[in-house]
Structure formats: structure tokens, C-alpha cells
Amino acid sequence: MLKLGIIGTNWITQQFVDAAIESGEWQLTTVYSRQLERAQEFATHNHAEETFTDLETFFSQGSFDTVYIASPNSLHFSQAQQAIEHGKHVIVEKPAVANQREFQQLDTALKAHPDVLLFEAARQLHETNFQRVKQQIDQLEQVQGATLTYMKYSSRYDAVRAGEEPNIFSLNYAGGALQDLGVYLAYDAVGWFGMPEEAAYYPTLTRTKVDGKGVAVLRYAGFTVTLNVGKTSNSFLSSEINGLRDAIVLDNPAELGRVTYRDADGQAHELGVQPDANPMLAEARDFAMVINDPTNHQREYLAWRQLSRNVNKLLFNLRQSGHLYFTGETRDAVK
Numbered sequence: 001m002l003k004l005g006i007i008g009t010n011w012i013t014q015q016f017v018d019a020a021i022e023s024g025e026w027q028l029t030t031v032y033s034r035q036l037e038r039a040q041e042f043a044t045h046n047h048a049e050e051t052f053t054d055l056e057t058f059f060s061q062g063s064f065d066t067v068y069i070a071s072p073n074s075l076h077f078s079q080a081q082q083a084i085e086h087g088k089h090v091i092v093e094k095p096a097v098a099n100q101r102e103f104q105q106l107d108t109a110l111k112a113h114p115d116v117l118l119f120e121a122a123r124q125l126h127e128t129n130f131q132r133v134k135q136q137i138d139q140l141e142q143v144q145g146a147t148l149t150y151m152k153y154s155s156r157y158d159a160v161r162a163g164e165e166p167n168i169f170s171l172n173y174a175g176g177a178l179q180d181l182g183v184y185l186a187y188d189a190v191g192w193f194g195m196p197e198e199a200a201y202y203p204t205l206t207r208t209k210v211d212g213k214g215v216a217v218l219r220y221a222g223f224t225v226t227l228n229v230g231k232t233s234n235s236f237l238s239s240e241i242n243g244l245r246d247a248i249v250l251d252n253p254a255e256l257g258r259v260t261y262r263d264a265d266g267q268a269h270e271l272g273v274q275p276d277a278n279p280m281l282a283e284a285r286d287f288a289m290v291i292n293d294p295t296n297h298q299r300e301y302l303a304w305r306q307l308s309r310n311v312n313k314l315l316f317n318l319r320q321s322g323h324l325y326f327t328g329e330t331r332d333a334v335k
Contacts (some may be wrong), residue, residue, distance in 0.1 A: 008070030025288035151235035
């Protein structure tokens, strides 16, 4: 049984803990929060024995072997680096880090601690329906393009409209639509089509100077992929991957609840399976599989790391094209 420590006590942490326990591979032992009462409340609810409010003590004294990090985006890099230096495996919520410089620094830390594994929690990558889409794309006679849409109004935008600056809408915390919902679409595009030859992002800024919504155009040889992302409005559009006379239709390119292939005659063929009730269950199982037997699952691990690296590069390139830089981030952070 793998021992799990967590940073962050929000809803997504609870969802991952539920998935980890359901998988039968994990036991939550340790909770970190800046607020002791919050740490104790989360620990009691989930039957964890240890709570910490000091991060260094959490890593040096906590009885866990893997940490799940779900703190604000801007803290992912430093906390993941600290975990690696303490010999802890790391599962970090997407986006793992803000730019390629941070990604490379984590790679350097991993080389110095070769027994430590680092995973970006890109959950849909591990789901059956993600692979079903990829398999059907490979069977298309010719890809003509794709339009992927994920727009979901954030309740925290109400705070922005009221004059506040919540983390997810703040440059200080590496916020914005592209870094939040856009990560799902970036994983779809890179996972299904590879890295584009060119990429451009056209953001619509909020009062806090982050992108509340935006459109990204990815150019590949012979076709383009358009990504529509937003946290300041809702969209109920389906997404499509277009062949010549056929298409793959997705109810939601992040949730992947329903995947349908429309053949040349317009007939619908359901490709997908019923997703798990907890969408994090598949990744919880996969991460445990690799940690428990890294030698026999090195190919999967290295493929995930390379995909994470490419997604990180694409997201930074898109932000750079849209002139979006986080607080303290330089324009050469790609180097």
C-alpha cells in the first residue's frame, strides 16, 4: 500500500484522495495545510494520522512516500522541487509548472534523485476514451482539422467582477483560462496530433490582466486545430475532429463522456465506454502501477513525461504569442 501525503485541501484534492482509496493502492497518511484547523478537518474526514502546517517539517517528518500537490499554480514548481529533494515521488496537478525553465530545473532535480518519479496529473490521458479517440484518428484517411471547445463559467469570476483577485484570475498565481481549462485541450491536441508547427493565442483579458477566455490556433502540416477556452462564459458546443467525409464528435474534450464516430454516410458509431464515476480513478491506478514496478513500466512513464514536456512548451509558446507573462516571469523563460 502506497502512502500518500497531500498539499492542498480543496475539492480536487478530495476527489483525488477518493480515487486513490477506491483504487485499493493508496493510503492517505499525511495532510499539509497552512491552517491547522483545516488540516485536521481534512485528515479526520479521510482517516489520515498526520497533519503539518510547516512545509519543511511535512517533507522531512511525514510518513509518506508520494505527495499530491494541488496548491495554486505558481507554487507547483517550488513544492515539487522540495519534494524531489526529500526523495518523495510527486503527483502535481496540471499545469505542473509555468514554463520550460522550471520544467528543466525539475528534470535536473530528478537526475540527482534517480529513484524519484514525477507525474503531471493529466487525468484524461489515462482514461479509455482518450485512447479510443487516438485510435480512431489513426484510422481516418486524412485529418482535415479539429475544433475543441472547453468553456465553463467560473464562480470565482463573480469575485473578479466585484473587484477582487482570486488566485485563478491572478498573474501572481499563474492564473488564467489557458493555464486552467486550456491544459485539457493542450493535452488533447498534443496527445492526438503531436506538436504543431506554429501556434498562436488570441486572449480576451479580464480586469486582472489574465486571459478570461481565448482562442488558440495550432497549425499542423495540412490542417489546423482550434482551441476555444474560457472561464468567463459557458459553452455547450460539441467538439469535432474532421476527416474527409467522416468525423469524430466529442461531447466534451476534457470530460470525454461520450465519443461518437460519424462515418461517410452520417451514421453514428459509439466509440467510448462509460467513464468512471470518479474521473481520477484511472490515473490513480496508473501512477501506483509505475511506482510499484518502475522497471517494467518505464516506457509508459517516459512517454507521459515527454508529453508533459511538450504540453508545457506549447502552453508557454501560446502565452508568449498572446503577450501573457506571469508575475516575475521573464520573456526568455523558454531557455
